[in-house]
Amino acid sequence: MMKGLTNWRLFALMTALLVFLSGCGREEISTLIPAGKVAQDQFNLLILSSIVMTFVIIVVSIIFVLAIVKFRRSKLGEDMIPEQVEGSAKLEFIWTAVPIVLLLILAVPTVYSTFDLADVTAMDSVNEEGEQNHLTVNVTAYLYWWEFEYPEQGIVTAQELVVPTDERVYFNLISADIKHSFWIPSVGGKLDVNPENVNKFYLEFDKPSSELETGVFYGKCAELCGPSHALMDFKVKSVDREEFDQWVTAMQEEPEPAAEALAQDGEEIFANSCIGCHAVSGVGSGGMAGPNLAAFGDRNRIAGFLEHDEETLKNWIEDPQQYKPGNLMPDGETNNGGEPFSEQELDALAAYLMSLTVEE
């Protein structure tokens, strides 16, 4: 008996420890480790509501436990007929009024924050020279990838959002096909990406993503959109304003032709097989059939979620369906005019794509 009890205690302790040790999730993606003003506001609401709700749970638990301990029939005897109480107006009043007060405590910050987080009036404000005061990114969702266009800067990229830290960044969201939802959990709550209207909101990125273990924040599609909904990830690189401006300038230049021999072969193959859907220049406004591949070599992942190395890239080019079922990219054979890419051609393509970089 005692031994069983000790084991049980140990087990309970281990479980509790396990839960606490794994703590708050990964800082790249957890809403519990907010990395920006919006996520912080939402986290504060989470804490406030948790406190209020814990109070409710404690009150209910006390009455509940006392009731089922005190009034068991085994204690009171089989024949006991309790008094048939009808009710109590006083008690009814108390448990109507107290919850209303608790809800008012929650209602005030709710309404304030709802309007605050939806306030995009500053989005189009301009300074004396006619430049926008704030960065705006146009996000377009496709099955199953994301396009990020910087209209003021005249550049476009895909799958990897680059943003400056410590300032408000505004987003215009629209879908090119069906409904998706744009979510960077550690930076702020989601907003749906509808096919029929542009949704606008803002986020702030307080932490440079280089401080994170994997170097990027994780972005997600949060609305079921077909087989590869689970894989419709994107990554977010947050850098300080200076670095961001450098990146923009680099992106505004047309990419240099490939330097190495292998990459040059790759460039040629790319021009024959891939360029119909993919641009390699970040200049312009997007809207191509496939993701823009400008600065592909600088990215953190392939297709938003796969390891960023040449081997994976080659596998992906050969058979994208195997990795992201239902995506619209044809397999290597189709792209190569009916014949599978040779190992050498794949090597060349991979070398070329990895050579696309704007970072020094």
Place this chain on the structure above:
Amino acid sequence: MSSLAQKKGFGAVLWDYLTTVDHKKIAILYLISGGFFFLVGGLEAMLIRIQLMKAGNDFLSAGLYNEIITMHGTTMIFLAAMPLLLAFMNAIMPLQIGARDVAFPFLNSLGFWLFFFGGIFLNLSWFMGGAPDAGWTNYASLALASEGHGIDFYALGLTISGFGTLIAGINFLVTIINMRAPGMTYMRMPLFTWTTFVASALILLAFPPLTIGLFFMIFDRLFDSNFFVVEMGGNTIIWEHLFWIFGHPEVYILILPAFGIFSEIFAIFSRKRLFGYTALVFATILIGFYGFMVWAHHMFTVGLGPTANAVFALATMIIAVPTGIKIFNWLLTIWGGSIQFSVAMVYAIAFIPSFVAGGVTGVMQAIAPLDYQLHDSYFIVAHFHYVIVGGVVLGLLAGTHLYWPKMFGTMLSEKLGMVTFWFFFIGFHLTFFIQHFLGLFGMPRRVYTFNADQGWDLYNLISSVGALFMAIGIIVLLVNVVLTTVKNVRVGNDPWGDGRTLEWAIPSPPPFYNFAQTPLVRGLDTYWIEKMEGNKEGMIYAEPLGDIHMPNGSIIPFVMSFGMFVAAFGALYFMDDTKPWALAVLVIGLGITFGSMLVRSLKDDLGFYITKEELIEDAKRGGNTDGHK
């Protein structure tokens, strides 16, 4: 010739159930088919948890996974939870108000068969080219992009079974308004009858928007109309509104009857009158009323703007007040009572903390800006399973134990019941509690796989282990049902000893005419009042013993529903150019339905009488004859 039946062969029993218009037998039909679909939905849930057991699992393919989550949700809501509740409503509500049957016995049968054929039709999609895969919410842009016939199975199947549910709802409303025994005023109605009443009103008002949405969807897919086609000026958000104008009240359609079952249980097994009966009734009505004003809280992230979001956030919070009133009144019912820990009562007691947990996370999600983080994450998955499993399913399991003796005349094993309870209860919390944290850690819902680098592995594994516990609990319940049926130890009128309402004053199972004489009701908890005053019969009567008019059974509801089932296949294949016969099938199916309606209209069916002599004879034999020849 006596109109009372004796022993019958299997064929006769089958025919009896196909043609029955007796609310108690229709209840059994609902129980069996709802139970069957519950097992199907549970199997789908197990497949989901196996797939998500570890990162990068390839047990299910992406497309198949989406079909399974869609069918899990659709099956559990429309084909399991609702029919199982309708089973108890059918079995018990007429007895509680002292009625001999529902107002429209024929429609009652029609409602069941429509639901049944709709459900079968929907599930046949598995064998006929693939199930629907756009989630149980079936958002329009994804649904219209879905290939194959899955979505058509969804839209047509739910339309047919929705008709059935609507008919059932109207029937219960009319029954409760018109067929209460003398003295059974509204404020003397048992709480389960009250919740049935309010839930039926919600069915009446909530199902039409769904039907409209489904019609739009069917028209878009079948006839290329453009309600939801954005390029042609359609709008997919209309679907979201229509769906949730139905979908939110639907939650209350499910939970209110469960509240009713729990209210009965708390009173019976605390041996005490419900505390604050009036408050409980008005809380029920208020919940039903507010239920229609909060649908947009499912759409906080759609981009409706801050004004709409703020208004709906506040409206949603208000619902916590009547729900809290209920919780506290139940607690005060137990308080000062004499609690017997029967299996039904243990479920009811376990329901309180489980449902409170689901309720508080509901309030958290009502906070619109916080919901931007929680929406469509595993947090919401945890929340609605706490409400639906912790509320509705626990209610159904409790109701099964409570009403089994009344429905079948024999008691489920309390010992095995406890085994089920502990496995199910622990498994339930293990599965879903941890999912709150998965959501907060950034895991979106409806993902068929996840990468290992996101910190979700351990919690998903724990969740899957919990699901296994729940499955074991349900298997033990099935064993329990089989053993109980085989042993078949008969019980008397009031097997729990502390029954309070009219259904416990008559034999278990009741005779097919329920009450030989209509009872006279003198207050809330009629049977309890009579018992306390030493009335051995448990009832006083409003009329002398006399002939009883009863409706005849009919196969027409079955045929009528079968016609709809056939027509649905015609409609489904109508859009395929390669299947010119589809139109013929559609016409034949509708022909069967309208033909049988015509037969029903032209053929007089005046029912039959049970004579006074037969009633006296039956009473001598124990008074639980199950039907006429």
